Amino acid sequence: xxxxxxxxxxxxxxxxxxxxxxxxxxxxxxxxxxxxxxxxxxxxxxxxxxxxxxxxxxxxxxxxxxxxxxxxxxxxxxxxxxxxxxxxxxxxxxxxxxxxxxxxxxxxxxxxxxxxxxxxxxxxxxxxxxxxxxxxxxxxxxxxxxxxxxxxxxxxxxxxxxxxxxxxxxxxxxxxxxxxxxxxxxxxxxxxxxxxxxxxxxxxxxxxxxxxxxxxxxxxxxxxxxxxxxxxxxxxxxxxxxxxxxxxxxxxxxxxxxxxxxxxxxxxxxxxxxxxxxxxxxxxxxxxxxxxxxxxxxxxxxxxxxxxxxxxxxxxxxxxxxxxxxxxxxxxxxxxxxxxxxxxxxxxxxxxxxxxxxxxxxxxxxxxxxxxxxxxxxxxxxxxxxxxxxxxxxxxxxxxxxxxxxxxxxxxxxxxxxxxxxxxxxxxxxxx
Amino acid sequence: xxxxxxxxxxxxxxxxxxxxxxxxxxxxxxxxxxxxxxxxxxxxxxxxxxxxxxxxxxxxxxxxxxxxx
Numbered sequence: 311x312x313x314x315x316x317x318x319x320x321x322x323x324x325x326x327x328x329x330x331x332x333x334x335x336x337x338x339x340x341x342x343x344x345x346x347x348x349x350x351x352x353x354x355x356x357x358x359x360x361x362x363x364x365x366x367x368x369x370x371x372x373x374x375x376x377x378x379x380x381x382x383x384x385x386x387x388x389x390x391x392x393x394x395x396x397x398x399x400x401x402x403x404x405x406x407x408x409x410x411x412x413x414x415x416x417x418x419x420x421x422x423x424x425x426x427x428x429x430x431x432x433x434x435x436x437x438x439x440x441x442x443x444x445x446x447x448x449x450x451x452x453x454x455x456x457x458x459x460x461x462x463x464x465x466x467x468x469x470x471x472x473x474x475x476x477x478x479x480x481x482x483x484x485x486x487x488x489x490x491x492x493x494x495x496x497x498x499x500x501x502x503x504x505x506x507x508x509x510x511x512x513x514x515x516x517x518x519x520x521x522x523x524x525x526x527x528x529x530x531x532x533x534x535x536x537x538x539x540x541x542x543x544x545x546x547x548x549x550x551x552x553x554x555x556x557x558x559x560x561x562x563x564x565x566x567x568x569x570x571x572x573x574x575x576x577x578x579x580x581x582x583x584x585x586x587x588x589x590x591x592x593x594x595x596x597x598x599x600x601x602x603x604x605x606x607x608x609x610x611x612x613x614x615x616x617x618x619x620x621x622x623x624x625x626x627x628x629x630x631x632x633x634x635x636x637x638x639x640x641x642x643x644x645x646x647x648x649x650x651x652x653x654x655x656x657x658x659x660x661x662x663x664x665x666x667x668x669x670x671x672x673x674x675x676x677x678x679x680x681x682x683x684x685x686x687x688x689x690x691x692x693x694x695x696x697x698x699x700x701x702x703x704x705x706x707x708x709x710x711x712x713x714x715x716x717x718x719x720x721x722x723x724x725x726x727x728x729x730x731x732x733x734x735x736x737x738x739x740x741x742x
Numbered sequence: 743x744x745x746x747x748x749x750x751x752x753x754x755x756x757x758x759x760x761x762x763x764x765x766x767x768x769x770x771x772x773x774x775x776x777x778x779x780x781x782x783x784x785x786x787x788x789x790x791x792x793x794x795x796x797x798x799x800x801x802x803x804x805x806x807x808x809x810x811x
Binding site: 331332335336338340342344345346348349350351355 | 765767769770794795
């Protein structure tokens with residue numbers, strides 16, 4: 311602290327010699343002149359004294375017969391006049407400070423986190439639509455509106471958070487992972503009847519009915535389209551004829567043993583990129599989105615891959631600058647037509663089969679027996695997949711139960727109260 | 743005691759001295775001070791004065807002995 315004040319006020323290092331330097335120092339202290347860093351170099355002494363005190367030395371030197379010479383000038387009062395001579399330097403310094411402050415008011419990088427389903431490009435395009443781009447003013451970015459519109463535009467995005475870190479806009483999103491596994495259930499109409507219908511052929515292994523009338527039992531063979539559970543409980547007349555149905559939504563846990571069939575194909579011939587090992591590199595600089603490449607060669611290859619290795623400049627952690635640099639690599643390759651060997655084809659098929667099994671397991675399907683066979687013709691390899699599986703069956707479909715001319719299943723109203731009872735049955739609105 | 747000098751020595755490298763009248767001799771091996779009641783002689787090597795005011799001073803260097811004459 312004392313050093314800083316001394317620097318701001320300015321001081322000089324003086325060289326003192328002559329008849330009695332000790333007396334000189336005593337007089338200085340008696341006159342309240344502060345001396346520091348006094349050192350003895352044999353015949354002369356050096357010490358520091360503030361500028362203000364230096365001007366008062368004259369009388370003392372005359373009295374003591376010592377001589378004083380300035381050795382060095384230190385501090386701000388000596389530094390400022392030097393700067394005045396170097397105007398361009400000061401201007402540059404101030405200019406750069408203003409430049410940094412001005413630049414920090416813009417966004418120079420947009421970072422997306424947490425998106426798997428929605429691609430980066432898609433999100434970037436959407437963000438650009440909101441007038442938020444690399445180079446837009448930080449103060450004009452409405453984070454709340456961005457978050458809101460992201461959520462409303464994409465149903466799959468359930469949570470968003472945007473924040474500005476320095477000159478970087480970070481958008482974090484969370485996607486709904488369940489949407490894909492949730493089947494779209496038909497909207498059920500109140501009072502209407504719905505059946506559970508088999509989607510595949512098979513044998514019923516177990517059935518537990520919660521509502522509706524089960525039409526199958528354990529062990530019964532069913533065909534695709536068969537009604538498993540009927541969505542209407544019959545009401546009988548006294549003479550055991552059906553008077554009416556009480557409609558309901560059939561609900562049951564039915565497991566049927568069925569067959570999963572599928573074929574996988576793989577072309578025998580395929581093109582493979584064989585890199586010749588030849589490659590060229592060229593550096594480039596990207597300023598404000600415009601790329602300036604320094605190409606030292608002409609494009610020599612017929613077929614090639616281009617890879618970019620790009621780095622964005624930044625100050626500290628979050629101050630991103632609109633300047634990137636990197637190298638562009640061009641690698642030559644030749645397309646070679648190859649043939650899959652039996653082993654290779656087998657490996658690829660095994661991988662695919664494992665994937666199929668995994669998806670089946672995820673759906674809660676139990677696999678009893680696996681049966682796969684591999685075939686080959688002149689163009690393709692084939693894999694026939696035959697699995698014996700036990701899976702949950704039953705698809706909700708509007709019931710077709712009607713007693714002709716008696717009631718509309720959708721409304722469930724008895725015909726006797728319907729004034730149009732004699733007319734031919736109206737078309738079922740649900741089956742439309 | 744009124745007028746007595748106070749000498750505070752830290753290790754053998756620093757000394758604070760208060761209550762003195764003035765300096766009689768200063769070389770890099772000896773500093774001789776006039777106190778109000780007696781003289782103080784500090785001997786050592788590479789002695790330098792960090793600051794020097796009317797009230798106190800700080801000496802640094804390698805101090806060998808402090809003598810009252």
